[in-house]
Each structure stands twice: as C-alpha cells, then as structure tokens.
Amino acid sequence: MPRFLKPLSALLAVVLALSLAACSAAKPSAAVVDGERVTDAQLAKDEVLFTFLTGLQKQPCGQKISGETQQSACARFTLSTLIQEALVKHYAAAHDVTVSDATVQGVISQVEQGVGGAAQLTQQLDASGLTMADFTALARRLLLFNEVQKAIGSQNITDAQVQQLYQQQKLQFTQIDAKHILVKTKAEADKIARMVTPKNFGTLAQKYSIDTGSAANGGALGPMPASSLDATFVQAALALKPGQISAPVQTQFGWHIIELVSVSVTPLDQVRDQLIAPLANKAFGDWIQARLAHAAITVNPKYGSLDRSTGQVVPIRSTATTSSAPAAASTASPTPSGVSTSTP
Numbered sequence: 001m002p003r004f005l006k007p008l009s010a011l012l013a014v015v016l017a018l019s020l021a022a023c024s025a026a027k028p029s030a031a032v033v034d035g036e037r038v039t040d041a042q043l044a045k046d047e048v049l050f051t052f053l054t055g056l057q058k059q060p061c062g063q064k065i066s067g068e069t070q071q072s073a074c075a076r077f078t079l080s081t082l083i084q085e086a087l088v089k090h091y092a093a094a095h096d097v098t099v100s101d102a103t104v105q106g107v108i109s110q111v112e113q114g115v116g117g118a119a120q121l122t123q124q125l126d127a128s129g130l131t132m133a134d135f136t137a138l139a140r141r142l143l144l145f146n147e148v149q150k151a152i153g154s155q156n157i158t159d160a161q162v163q164q165l166y167q168q169q170k171l172q173f174t175q176i177d178a179k180h181i182l183v184k185t186k187a188e189a190d191k192i193a194r195m196v197t198p199k200n201f202g203t204l205a206q207k208y209s210i211d212t213g214s215a216a217n218g219g220a221l222g223p224m225p226a227s228s229l230d231a232t233f234v235q236a237a238l239a240l241k242p243g244q245i246s247a248p249v250q251t252q253f254g255w256h257i258i259e260l261v262s263v264s265v266t267p268l269d270q271v272r273d274q275l276i277a278p279l280a281n282k283a284f285g286d287w288i289q290a291r292l293a294h295a296a297i298t299v300n301p302k303y304g305s306l307d308r309s310t311g312q313v314v315p316i317r318s319t320a321t322t323s324s325a326p327a328a329a330s331t332a333s334p335t336p337s338g339v340s341t342s343t344p
Contacts, residue, residue, distance in 0.1 A: 030079055031299045031306075033086035038079065043303075047071075047078045049138050052128045056115065065315060076304050076313040083299075084311055085141060087291045088148045097151050099143045107139050108132075150273070152287045153280020165275045166268045171234065173266040174226040178237050179219035181257040182211040189248035189255035196245055201259050210254065219259070238263065 029037040051061040051074055062077030064070055091097070112118045125135055166173075181196070181204055183189050188208065196204055202218025209215035226234045233256060236249040240260035249256045268275075292308050299306045304313040 028300050030303060031083055031297065033083055033297050034090065034295050036086050036090075038082045038086065040300075043075065043079055043082065045134075046082060046138075047074050048128060048130060049134060050074065050078050050081065052125070052130060052135075053138065056111070068315065072315075076315070079299065079303050080306075080312045083297060083306065083313070084288065084292075085145060087288065087295060088145050091152070092144055092148050095151065097144065097147050099140055099147055103143060104136060104140050107143065108136060111135075111139075149284045150280060153283040154276060156283060157276050157279050161279070162272060162275055163268070166271070169275065170265065171226040173271050174238075175223045175264045176226050176229065176234065176237050177223040177261040177263070178221050179205065179259040179261065180211070180214065180221060180233075181205045181209045181219050182214075182254050183208055184210060184254050186248060186250070186255055189257060192257050193245075193248055196257055198243055198245065198259065201245065220261075223262075223264070233258070 028040075030040050030043040031038040047061065054061045060070065060073070062070070062073035062075075064073040112121045115121050115124060121135075122132060125132060179201055181189075181192055181201070183192065192204055192208055202220075205215050205219030209219055211219075214221050226238075229237075230251040230253065232249060232251045236246050236256075237258050237260050240246055240258065242260050242262050244260055246256070246258040246260075249258060288311065292306075292311050297306055297308075299313055301316055304315050306312075307314045
C-alpha cells in the first residue's frame with residue numbers, strides 16, 4: 001500500500017469500527033437487566049425452547065389475553081423468564097452455586113424415559129429445529145434456578161425448625177401395615193375380641209368383617225400412609241407392637257379389631273427438602289421481590305412492560321405497573337408453569 005494511503009486506511013478502519021459499535025449499541029435489546037442484555041436473538045431461540053418444553057407437558061407457552069396471538073404470549077412468558085433468570089444467575093455467580101453434570105444428565109434421562117427413549121427425544125427436538133445440546137443447556141439453566149431457590153430459601157432455616165416440622169408432620173411420613181376386622185356393633189366386636197388370636201385372625205376376618213375388600217384377604221389392609229387413615233384407627237394401631245391385637249376400637253365406620261403388622265417411618269434426611277419447601281419458597285419469594293423492585297430493568301416496548309408486582313411482562317395496553325416504577329414483586333418462578341425439571 002502506498003505510504004500516503006496508510007493514514008487514510010487507519011482512519012477508515014477507526015471510522016468503520018465506531019460505526020459498527022454505534023450500530024450495535026443502537027440495536028435494541030429485548031430487555032436489559034442490571035446491565036446484562038437479553039437480545040432479540042436469544043429471546044427468539046428461547047421461545048422455541050420453551051414452546052418445546054411446555055409442549056411436552058401439553059401446555060401452551062404463555063397465556064394469551066384477549067386479542068393477543070399465541071406467539072406474543074409466548075414471547076412475554078419467555079422474556080419474563082429470562083429477566084428473573086438473569087437476577088438468579090447474578091446470585092449464583094456471586095455465591096458459587098452450580099449444577100453438576102450428573103444432575104443435568106439425570107433430568108435428561110427422565111425426560112427421555114417420559115417420551116419413549118433418547119431417539120424419540122432427539123426426533124422431537126429435530127422437528128422443532130433444536131439440538132440435544134440446546135435442550136441440555138436449558139435443563140442446566142432451570143436446575144440452576146432451582147438450586148438458587150434452595151440456597152436462598154434455606155439460609156435462615158435452622159435444624160431445630162426442621163426437626164420441629166418433622167415431628168409435627170410425622171404421620172405424613174408414616175406407613176402402617178395392619179389387618180382389621182370391621183363389624184357394626186360393640187357387642188359383635190367384644191365377641192370377636194374374646195376369641196381372636198394372631199393365628200385365627202384371618203379366618204375370623206373372612207367370616208365376620210363387613211369390610212369386604214380386606215375380609216377376602218384375611219383382614220389385610222396392606223401398607224397405607226397413616227395420614228390417609230382414620231385418626232382414631234391410627235392412634236390405636238400405633239399403640240400396638242407388631243403382632244399385637246387391639247381391643248375393640250370405634251371409628252366413623254364401625255367397630256374394629258386391629259392387628260398391627262408393621263410400622264415404617266421415612267427418615268428426616270429423606271424428607272428434609274419436602275419439609276422446608278414452604279419456608280424456602282417464601283424466603284426466595286421475598287428475595288426475588290426485593291431484586292425485581294430495585295434492579296435496573298428495562299423492557300423493549302414491542303414485547304410489553306414489566307409488572308414489578310408480579311415479575312411478568314405484560315402487554316402495553318394493560319394497566320399493570322410498568323418497568324419504570326419499582327414495586328413489590330411476586331414469587332413467580334421462571335420455570336414454565338406445569339413444567340418440571342425432574343419429570344417429563
């Protein structure tokens with residue numbers, strides 16, 4: 001290149017770079033969350049992903065309002081998800097919350113089983129213009145959201161609180177395996193109580209019990225959740241040791257003679273997440289409310305406006321609160337309604 005052209009070439013390169021930067025900056029985002037841009041391209045790709053995911057559950061991607069297209073409803077739903085997901089990702093990065101590859105693969109395997117196998121899932125993804133890599137990435141994102149929910153939710157929950165909840169709700173985690181002979185009157189029950197033994201219990205049940213379903217099986221009810229049984233029946237059964245037979249017990253159904261077979265109680269460590277879920281959900285809801293109320297969030301008006309009281313993007317024609325007026329937010333989760341990351 002001639003020497004005199006070099007300065008001109010360098011200036012042209014700078015001008016082009018500035019021009020491209022200006023075009024990029026001028027190009028509107030679907031939303032901006034605390035400086036993080038959600039691009040139109042990202043939104044469009046995620047609309048396809050969420051349409052696919054909600055389709056597995058036979059649910060629509062977003063709920064239409066009067067006069068709105070399904071595509072527009074899906075865009076609002078997806079953008080609402082991405083806004084809340086951005087807030088959650090910031091927390092995850094700051095607090096080193098991650099999701100293991102094994103956890104992600106476990107969810108993928110469950111989805112594959114639900115649709116009839118890996119090949120069927122791949123075919124369905126292909127039909128939607130998606131790849132397994134796309135779906136795996138989405139599963140990781142939704143699982144990360146769940147992990148942040150649990151991390152925030154469990155911060156202020158003590159072991160003593162969990163133990164107290166476990167004791168209060170223990171019947172929900174208790175299974176009773178029992179036999180019974182059900183009769184209409186106390187006189188009948190007293191008569192049977194005088195002659196019943198573990199050896200003849202089944203024979204007497206077949207002869208006298210008016211509970212025809214269990215009588216045919218010698219009075220056997222089989223293992224049942226204690227919470228599904230009559231409270232008086234449960235109290236009497238739990239007062240026995242395996243192999244013992246009760247005195248006559250009256251419930252709303254009549255008079256019972258009960259033989260306890262066994263009792264099993266699910267250990268606390270196996271139901272811990274279930275116990276703390278309501279408290280954790282409230283704690284996470286408070287956190288997401290605060291973040292939505294104070295985060296710098298803008299939404300491209302072509303998609304709608306952010307209702308900070310619900311965390312949802314709503315049509316502009318709605319009278320809901322816009323993104324420029326911080327307010328309390330709902331506990332809405334970005335996981336699509338009716339979609340679970342643990343079951344297809």
